[in-house]
Amino acid sequence: MSIAFEKHEMAEDAVQQWRADFAGYLRESQSRLYGYIHSLVRDVNDADDLFQQTTLILWKKFGDFDRHRCFFPWACGIARLEVANFLRSRGRQRLYFSDDLNLLLVEAQTSMSNDEVEDRRDALARCVEKLRERDRDLLSECYKEVEGIHEAAQRRCRSPQSIHNSLRRIRRSLFECIARNLAQEARARKRP
Amino acid sequence: MNEPEPIPDHMRDLIDDYLHGLLDEVGMDELAEGLRADSSAREFFVRYARLHTDLHIEMRARDAGERVLNHIDQIAKPLPGLPSSPASLAWFTSRRGLAWKVLALAASLLLVLTAAWWLVDVVPFGVQPRNPQAIAWLVNAQNCLWSDGEPAGNMQGGKVLTIEQGLAEIRFLSGAIVVLEGPASLELVSAGSARLLRGRLTARVPEIAHGFQIFSPRGRIVDLGTEFGIAVAADGTTDVYVFRGKVEAHPTKGDSPGQPVNLQEKQAASIGDAGVSLKEAQPQASQFVREITLPPIQTERKFVLDFQAPVQGTLHDAAGFGTGLTHRLPGTGRDLQAHDSNLRLDTKKGLLELTTTNSDINNQYQLHHGEYVGIQLSDLGFTGTEDFEVTVTIPEIPALEVYGQFGLFAGTSSDHNIRGGMLNSRRTETGLNTQFLVNNGDGLDSDLCKVGLLSPGADLRLTLRRIGGKYSLTVENLTTGSASTLTIRHPDFLDDERDLFVGLFGANAQSQIRKTLVFKAFSVVVRGRSAALSVGQGRALTP
Numbered sequence: 001m002s003i004a005f006e007k008h009e010m011a012e013d014a015v016q017q018w019r020a021d022f023a024g025y026l027r028e029s030q031s032r033l034y035g036y037i038h039s040l041v042r043d044v045n046d047a048d049d050l051f052q053q054t055t056l057i058l059w060k061k062f063g064d065f066d067r068h069r070c071f072f073p074w075a076c077g078i079a080r081l082e083v084a085n086f087l088r089s090r091g092r093q094r095l096y097f098s099d100d101l102n103l104l105l106v107e108a109q110t111s112m113s114n115d116e117v118e119d120r121r122d123a124l125a126r127c128v129e130k131l132r133e134r135d136r137d138l139l140s141e142c143y144k145e146v147e148g149i150h151e152a153a154q155r156r157c158r159s160p161q162s163i164h165n166s167l168r169r170i171r172r173s174l175f176e177c178i179a180r181n182l183a184q185e186a187r188a189r190k191r192p
Numbered sequence: 193m194n195e196p197e198p199i200p201d202h203m204r205d206l207i208d209d210y211l212h213g214l215l216d217e218v219g220m221d222e223l224a225e226g227l228r229a230d231s232s233a234r235e236f237f238v239r240y241a242r243l244h245t246d247l248h249i250e251m252r253a254r255d256a257g258e259r260v261l262n263h264i265d266q267i268a269k270p271l272p273g274l275p276s277s278p279a280s281l282a283w284f285t286s287r288r289g290l291a292w293k294v295l296a297l298a299a300s301l302l303l304v305l306t307a308a309w310w311l312v313d314v315v316p317f318g319v320q321p322r323n324p325q326a327i328a329w330l331v332n333a334q335n336c337l338w339s340d341g342e343p344a345g346n347m348q349g350g351k352v353l354t355i356e357q358g359l360a361e362i363r364f365l366s367g368a369i370v371v372l373e374g375p376a377s378l379e380l381v382s383a384g385s386a387r388l389l390r391g392r393l394t395a396r397v398p399e400i401a402h403g404f405q406i407f408s409p410r411g412r413i414v415d416l417g418t419e420f421g422i423a424v425a426a427d428g429t430t431d432v433y434v435f436r437g438k439v440e441a442h443p444t445k446g447d448s449p450g451q452p453v454n455l456q457e458k459q460a461a462s463i464g465d466a467g468v469s470l471k472e473a474q475p476q477a478s479q480f481v482r483e484i485t486l487p488p489i490q491t492e493r494k495f496v497l498d499f500q501a502p503v504q505g506t507l508h509d510a511a512g513f514g515t516g517l518t519h520r521l522p523g524t525g526r527d528l529q530a531h532d533s534n535l536r537l538d539t540k541k542g543l544l545e546l547t548t549t550n551s552d553i554n555n556q557y558q559l560h561h562g563e564y565v566g567i568q569l570s571d572l573g574f575t576g577t578e579d580f581e582v583t584v585t586i587p588e589i590p591a592l593e594v595y596g597q598f599g600l601f602a603g604t605s606s607d608h609n610i611r612g613g614m615l616n617s618r619r620t621e622t623g624l625n626t627q628f629l630v631n632n633g634d635g636l637d638s639d640l641c642k643v644g645l646l647s648p649g650a651d652l653r654l655t656l657r658r659i660g661g662k663y664s665l666t667v668e669n670l671t672t673g674s675a676s677t678l679t680i681r682h683p684d685f686l687d688d689e690r691d692l693f694v695g696l697f698g699a700n701a702q703s704q705i706r707k708t709l710v711f712k713a714f715s716v717v718v719r720g721r722s723a724a725l726s727v728g729q730g731r732a733l734t735p
Contacts, residue, residue, distance in 0.1 A: 052349055143251035
């Protein structure tokens with residue numbers, strides 16, 4: 001908080017530079033940071049809120065950030081605390097990983113590069129196209145709205161559990177399809 | 193290359209269940225154990241979770257893309273009287289690769305404008321995204337002296353409100369309500385949190401918003417279902433008093449959070465350098481202002497139509513009888529006849545029949561014969577800020593076809609409105625009537641909310657309300673005695689609009705099968721808080 005006040009006293013162009021630096025770091029990491037937060041709270045609306053809250057805090061604490069180090073793990077550390085507070089305040093802390101495991105997961109997140117994230121998303125779009133129309137419709141209904149699964153179940157006169165089972169099957173086939181796509185691309189790149 | 197090693201099926205199942213929130217504590221422990229023990233399980237986990245995230249983004253983009261494509265289709269439709277030009281549509285169908293790129297671009301644009309504005313910019317740069325999401329609204333102010341001018345009604349994260357004197361009531365997106373008492377300074381952090389920099393406030397937190405937090409220079413207060421007051425002194429020392437329920441007070445020392453303390457009803461505490469200390473409660477309660485008491489409601493203007501007699505000088509039905517409804521929503525019904533063949537007034541039964549047309553507010557499809565009939569609120573003395581409510585009864589609702597819909601609307605024009613009622617959003621099945629409420633700020637529907645299924649044949653009473661500036665739609669099922677209310681992301685584009693029209697509508701949006709709807713007992717109430725609605729204004733509207 002003290003940093004926010006100090007910034008008021010900085011020269012205008014220094015503040016501009018400060019902002020530009022922060023913007024650069026954030027753009028580089030925002031997609032992965034969002035993914036990290038989403039993997040912990042699993043609800044997109046909560047993830048939206050927490051992402052926003054976290055970026056505001058990152059901005060305020062940017063003065064503490066050691067530029068010799070990587071931004072993404074630092075940002076994840078702050079996001080981790082925000083998520084923990086959030087889940088605790090909602091009485092959901094029991095469904096949250098302990099700090100030591102979280103650090104291991106941040107490490108695993110870091111092993112996934114921005115390029116890989118983009119490649120995965122591109123491959124996903126192609127793989128969704130290959131799905132049966134039925135499966136694509138179900139995915140669309142369940143993922144585009146928060147209450148999607150319950151509505152999809154109601155419309156199909158099926159139980160939410162059976163919808164979950166279908167989603168699990170579809171997600172796995174997509175995951176495998178993405179893996180095949182990435183492997184193909186890697187082979188193509190290796191060829192002279 | 194980046195693919196993680198295969199992991200046991202059981203772990204995959206746990207991860208799947210985790211992502212869908214299906215794990216209990218035992219499952220959670222098991223998953224944590226598995227992840228801790230095996231780095232390939234963690235590698236798998238982050239990539240599988242990424243798929244989950246990307247699916248959300250992809251599916252929302254596709255949904256948005258479909259709507260944009262409909263919109264483009266609509267724009268590409270030849271004007272009446274001109275030779276048709278199939279070339280423009282063929283472009284979309286034959287060059288799918290290219291079309292998909294355009295679509296993806298358009299979809300991502302739409303997505304940025306709606307759900308994920310943060311992907312392009314973040315708030316702290318002072319670069320305001322084009323349509324940032326409001327997280328709070330100023331709903332009431334009394335004798336306020338603002339340091340930086342009165343803020344707009346809708347406020348985004350990062351906004352700091354500073355008042356020198358007076359009271360301001362702020363409603364957060366999460367549902368929490370804060371009364372700020374000047375002199376005070378409050379920073380809006382998110383839909384569920386704010387930072388009190390100095391001064392006093394009270395927070396009322398309904399069940400839906402539990403977990404609401406107020407940060408202070410010395411710590412933070414987490415609501416556990418309650419109403420509480422908090423005051424921040426010049427040196428940052430923070431006093432808390434709990435009126436109802438309980439809160440958790442977390443002290444901050446430097447950057448390390450200290451031990452939280454639970455406070456019960458009527459307990460008070462102080463958070464200072466030494467952490468949280470309990471205080472004698474009684475003298476504390478009276479220092480907080482808990483709500484802004486308004487002058488009593490002084491004006492209420494009501495418009496009632498029982499359809500039992502024709503009203504001269506109003507919109508005509510097929511036989512030329514005045515229906516009592518005075519205005520069409522601007523942008524609709526341009527090509528309908530003066531004696532509208534889709535309307536039939538039955539004075540014996542006291543009802544108005546409306547036969548739907550193939551048109552849709554979403555994408556502004558064929559609205560030249562769209563049926564959106566009602567009244568202009570300014571005729572009831574409405575000046576832009578008053579609350580209002582529109583009610584109609586619809587006996588024996590029909591089984592709707594694909595995207596068939598009917599209900600109530602409020603707005604300034606066909607591309608600036610909110611509407612709700614019954615909708616069948618299934619592509620293939622007839623009669624799956626769902627309650628819905630949707631915003632339309634630019635010709636395209638957004639923020640669609642839906643709930644439940646209502647059987648064809650039921651008698652319904654629909655009410656579209658604006659209370660404290662917020663919209664909701666209630667559907668009462670008069671056949672079963674049940675009722676449900678939908679609320680929606682606030683359509684800020686309607687704030688302070690003076691030229692609002694309200695009324696009823698029906699459309700067979702994506703099928704050619706027209707339905708005839710019966711409307712009874714249509715009424716509109718405008719409620720003013722002060723002398724804003726002077727008696728004698730407007731017209732004698734009751735037939």
